[in-house]
Amino acid sequence: MQIENIAPAQETVREWLKKPRHQLLIGGQWVDPAVGRTLSTINPATGEVLAQIAAADAGDVDRAVAAARKAFDDGQWRSMTPAIRARLLWRIADLIDAHIDELSELETLDQGKALYVGRWAEIPMAAEQFRFFAGLCTKVTGDTIPSSINYQPAGKRVAAYTTKEPVGVVAAITPWNSPLIMHAMKLAPALAAGCTVVLKPAEETSLTALRLAELLVEAGVPAGVVNVVTGLGSVVGAALAAHPQVDKVAFTGSTQTGRAILDGAKGNLKKVTLELGGKSPVVIMPDADLDAAIAGAANAIFFNGGQVCVAGSRLYVHRSIFDKVVEGVAEIARGIRLGHGLSPDTQMGPLVSKRQADRVKAYIDAAVADGATLVTGGGQKGPAGTFIEPTLITNADPKSAIVCEEVFGPVVVAAPFDDVAEVVAAANDTEFGLAASVWTQDLSAAHRLSSDIRAGTVWVNCHSFWDVALPIGGFKQSGWGRESGAGAIENYLEIKTVCMVL
Numbered sequence: 001m002q003i004e005n006i007a008p009a010q011e012t013v014r015e016w017l018k019k020p021r022h023q024l025l026i027g028g029q030w031v032d033p034a035v036g037r038t039l040s041t042i043n044p045a046t047g048e049v050l051a052q053i054a055a056a057d058a059g060d061v062d063r064a065v066a067a068a069r070k071a072f073d074d075g076q077w078r079s080m081t082p083a084i085r086a087r088l089l090w091r092i093a094d095l096i097d098a099h100i101d102e103l104s105e106l107e108t109l110d111q112g113k114a115l116y117v118g119r120w121a122e123i124p125m126a127a128e129q130f131r132f133f134a135g136l137c138t139k140v141t142g143d144t145i146p147s148s149i150n151y152q153p154a155g156k157r158v159a160a161y162t163t164k165e166p167v168g169v170v171a172a173i174t175p176w177n178s179p180l181i182m183h184a185m186k187l188a189p190a191l192a193a194g195c196t197v198v199l200k201p202a203e204e205t206s207l208t209a210l211r212l213a214e215l216l217v218e219a220g221v222p223a224g225v226v227n228v229v230t231g232l233g234s235v236v237g238a239a240l241a242a243h244p245q246v247d248k249v250a251f252t253g254s255t256q257t258g259r260a261i262l263d264g265a266k267g268n269l270k271k272v273t274l275e276l277g278g279k280s281p282v283v284i285m286p287d288a289d290l291d292a293a294i295a296g297a298a299n300a301i302f303f304n305g306g307q308v309c310v311a312g313s314r315l316y317v318h319r320s321i322f323d324k325v326v327e328g329v330a331e332i333a334r335g336i337r338l339g340h341g342l343s344p345d346t347q348m349g350p351l352v353s354k355r356q357a358d359r360v361k362a363y364i365d366a367a368v369a370d371g372a373t374l375v376t377g378g379g380q381k382g383p384a385g386t387f388i389e390p391t392l393i394t395n396a397d398p399k400s401a402i403v404c405e406e407v408f409g410p411v412v413v414a415a416p417f418d419d420v421a422e423v424v425a426a427a428n429d430t431e432f433g434l435a436a437s438v439w440t441q442d443l444s445a446a447h448r449l450s451s452d453i454r455a456g457t458v459w460v461n462c463h464s465f466w467d468v469a470l471p472i473g474g475f476k477q478s479g480w481g482r483e484s485g486a487g488a489i490e491n492y493l494e495i496k497t498v499c500m501v502l
């Protein structure tokens with residue numbers, strides 16, 4: 001498979017990538033890491049080095065946390081009127097929109113994704129996160145609460161109310177699959193609540209975090225309110241999770257790293273929200289609109305190369321239509337055009353790295369060696385070995401790794417079922433509980449399955465329909481808490497009760 005090197009169309013991207021190295025944003029200043037180490041960030045389509053980013057260490061984390069602590073403790077940011085903070089968040093959204101082509105190209109070069117994924121889905125959604133939470137800045141309220149305390153002093157009254165206050169310094173740690181939207185899902189509610197932030201993007205895909213940081217400075221975010229520290233998860237992420245001056249960790253990533261975050265966070269019992277992995281079932285009932293269901297099932301797994309936390313990686317199809325659906329999804333898979341994400345013809349880019357592609361390929365090979373049937377795909381290609389063909393597997397052992405573990409690539413495992421009870425049991429036979437979709441025209445099947453499947457989101461006759469107003473997060477080992485939706489601002493607030501004798 002030949003991959004032409006495609007230069008970005010945006011002049012600003014070409015210029016930006018010429019910087020000899022990218023620095024850290026700490027206390028409003030762009031600075032080098034103290035030890036001066038760098039990491040290469042690679043274009044996964046070609047394997048070429050795109051840029052050098054700073055490889056921070058624990059000392060740099062200390063400096064960034066101190067800057068965030070100072071910006072929180074001096075009170076200027078959190079006591080800024082909510083209306084002014086809202087305008088600032090809105091300005092960030094406008095700047096993202098104004099730079100949408102540039103940010104989309106940068107994301108594609110760094111992550112590999114087909115350009116349309118960033119340009120039409122993820123980057124506009126990132127801007128909407130800032131607008132949605134801008135609207136909530138002025139709506140953070142408490143309650144007045146009638147008290148029934150019976151030992152109040154005679155002749156006195158008890159008045160009680162609650163206020164909500166920002167939790168403090170937040171460490172936001174994000175993954176590589178959809179970087180900018182992941183940063184926005186944490187920054188927007190944290191800033192709306194009045195918190196200050198140290199953002200640590202994934203080492204594979206730090207470029208849009210750094211460009212976003214420049215836009216935050218341009219929007220007028222005060223020094224120290226947002227700091228960006230790039231580097232390895234085992235160094236920078238671990239130091240943030242364990243840092244005694246960090247009040248909260250907002251993490252999105254794998255379930256395994258989520259456990260490491262919890263270990264680190266226990267020292268000062270910091271607050272933790274976790275958005276983790278998934279193994280989401282797609283259930284197609286016999287009465288489903290088959291054209292829509294087949295296209296939907298294919299999109300559920302192949303969008304963004306399957307590097308989506310809610311990817312529909314387990315496909316359960318009623319036995320009466322199983323062969324037809326499998327053939328339909330396989331036909332779509334065979335027709336997907338792989339290529340450089342910047343090529344307008346490309347429908348699916350490479351995976352983020354050779355390491356991830358090797359991992360996905362190993363899952364496929366192990367399933368086939370174990371007796372599963374490879375209906376289509378399975379190949380690993382490209383000059384850097386980063387492309388994985390859209391893959392459909394049947395006859396897999398329900399207890400095998402390909403069925404139970406998150407593969408995080410364009411690989412779906414299909415199995416037939418005979419009745420609703422059987423498919424509910426199969427859908428729930430997982431340690432994860434992030435999302436599911438159900439395809440049916442039958443109202444009672446739609447309600448019954450939505451209720452019985454243990455997952456944070458159940459889509460009916462659609463999959464991966466995202467909206468900043470809709471909470472997203474996991475049951476079981478898919479996480480703690482929810483992002484998006486009005487409730488997400490509560491992740492960054494503490495309730496204070498005030499009780500007075502008057």
Ligand code: NAD
Nearest residue numbers: 174175176201202233237238253254257260275276277309
């Ligand atoms: P990952 O867990 O390897 O890394 C995520 C982030 O954690 C990165 O910034 C990484 O540098 C950092 N990190 C790594 N080790 C660390 C440590 N010991 N301490 C602190 N931080 C550390 O995940 P990934 O491979 O980048 O992303 C893929 C995973 O993210 C998948 O499991 C996917 O399901 C999950 N994800 C979940 C959601 C969701 O909303 N539930 C969304 C997107 C991705």
